[in-house]
Amino acid sequence: MNFTRRGWLAGVAASLAGLKTAQASGSNRAFRSYPGRLGLLHDSTLCIGCRSCEAACNNVNSLGPPADPLDDPSVFERTRKLSTRLYTVVNRYMPAQGRRAPVYRKHQCMHCNEPCCASVCFVKAFIKTPEGPVLYDPDLCVGCRYCVFVCPYYALTYEFNEPATPRVGRCTMCYPRIRQGLQPACAEACPAGAIQYGRRDDLLELARARIRKYPDRYRPHIFGENEWGGTSWLTIYGQPLATLDLPDEPSHAPLPTLITGHLSLAPVAAAIVPGLLAGIYALAHRRDEGLPKNGQRPTTSLPDSPTPAKKKDGHEPLA
């Protein structure tokens, strides 16, 4: 190949174009929050385990009454998981040493600031709204269940029993009610006031004030403030997170940033690697006399057979 100046300039231009696209597509800046967005504060020490939130959630989402009867305390003997008919669940946990009352905690989709489900969905069926909730569009979903797999809080479930149009099941933070100015159904239903709805910044202040006022009752930490970039559901609690089935001290970096760095290199690689390999090929074959044209044998610099040397100056060649 002829390594011409034109070829070299073309290669550099292509690399620069590739870099520009790479910069535009991938970036590792963490998104903190939309200003003024909403959230919910769950005070696990106030939860009495009445499961009114489960009943209200099922009612609002037309899921039918919860499978386990509401007045049967034996349902707490095992830890229940979320399901497509139970978008939120209250579980009972062993109290910390020295405390007597049982401890309950409500679990549901945490509506993360940087949701993993939205990050991995390649059909963009998940949207993080400015108000705070993460919304799911079943019409766009293709059923790959990558989101179910990747959620760190195990908050998404899948309708395996539904043959025709299976959907992902998850808490919606009652987005239609929020848009109407109402509270989410669970917050309105809670008789003990263990779920508080409001602006996330206000709830953080409220949680801090409560922890400061009752230092014996709470751990000095608001779960959801920073975990994996932060969530819209905040939890304050009185015993170790591991005993409440919550991850203990995860990283503050949003989980999607684990892969956006690598993914952002793909266009760069696509731009540079072909040019690089072509350049190496060119360097390796620069002494060749050219590529063979159609039908011709490749010319080499070695002679096939000794040809008699031409007569020069009328003299015969030596040997």
Added chain:
Amino acid sequence: MNETWCRKLQQARFACGLFALLLSVGCEPDAVPASTSADTIVLRLPPALGWPERLPVAFAHDRHTKALAADRCSDCHPKDGQGRVLPQSRWTLIGQDAGAWTAAFHSGCIGCHEQRRQQEQTAGPIDCSGCHATAEDAAGVPPALRYTYDLHGRHVAALGEPADKTCQRCHHVFDKVARKLVYRQHEEGACRDCHASVAKPYVRALGDAVHLACVDCHRRMTSPAGHRGPQTCAGCHETAARQQQAQKDPVTRLVAGQKDAYWVTPAAADRPGTPVAFSHKAHENADVAPFCTTCHHRTIQSCSHCHTALSGSAGGGVTLEQAFHRATAQASCVGCHAQKSQQAACVGCHAALPPPPAEVSCAVCHRGPARRDLALVDPQVVRPPLTKTVLPMPSDEFPKTVRLAALAQKYLPVELPHARIVKALVDGLGDNRLAQCFHSDVKVLCGSCHHHQPSGTSPQPCSACHGRHALPATDQPDLRAAYHRMCLGCHQRSGRPTTCVTCHRPAGPVTQKGTP
């Protein structure tokens, strides 16, 4: 080809042989975790002498004591000039190097075991893995022994001597001038006042001092009734064995020069303050604290001996005010009272309150006259009242039942058994004198539910302040949450029923499962 194959076979055989050899040599016996019984002493090479080659040894002291005939302590333990058996074995004191140390123990232990085998008595092991079989991280400390009034009283009763002779047997202080141990009356402190867990120059470690004083006395002396104290580890260190010997007669009061009651005054001498009339006698019993050392946690002297107004190093950085009021300390007044309020009968209300001390209860203790009149007034007279809380008669201000109808929707209005609840609270006080001090006025109990208002005869209901919506600015819950948090919180903490139907009767038809 044949040659190379033979060569490879030889190499393979050599490798297998080497591997098998290494495998056999490098194996240790399976390490068992050391038992946690009171008599297990874990013997390991002191770190200063190098790395151990073998696992530690779990030495069962009581087995050896029982196997040998009586008073054979000196087989292993040396005696000092006064004939007292020293707590360390004679081999522990050899400390030049690892070789000498292990050789001393081996000759002592294995020598005795071999001797007994020859005499056909029960003997311990003589092979390495018979003794060296404890996990490397085994802790070698038996459960700590704390003195109680009962234990001390039993010693005093067992010795049966006049008071001035008895105390001298165990209590001593170091006279810096005469540079020797003397007995000083009214300065009888605890062993750990001076003896720390590690030895200091000229001061034995606590374990050594206690074993030297106690076990040696048990070995040599019998009480006038013919009773000898325990000489096995378990006899003292196992609480079950100790409780079996619990004294039946009431314990006589320990008098070390203390008065029955004291005036406790704020620190600055020139400032007036409201002193506290502190009844020392009322606190000297096992219901309050197991022993004097619970409050006198460093020395038998008064608190202000170490804790000064400006905290110095003697007080560990704790000021005099903190020494009385720190809610998290066991030795402070407020801290101990806070601990008592976490009992099952009390925690229903007390867990909902902000951490103590509460300003409303300052006056319960601080009720003395002005400082200049202190000398004239006997602190016994000014103690907090110990009258039983009186339940008021039902009246308009103290209704028998309260009808909560503001939020009746799915359920019928709740008929709150008001008088019964207050009676349950009053009964929960029982004979507890601490509770009576603070709750002698029934209005204090009213304030547990009728909170955030002045204490008066006609408290406001919940709906006076709690509305339909929560107030996040002051973290005030709405009325429904206020009802449930107050009632169910207390029920949960005190083990009372918490189901909905305990209080509510459904208004309309119920489902098959009983929910409206």
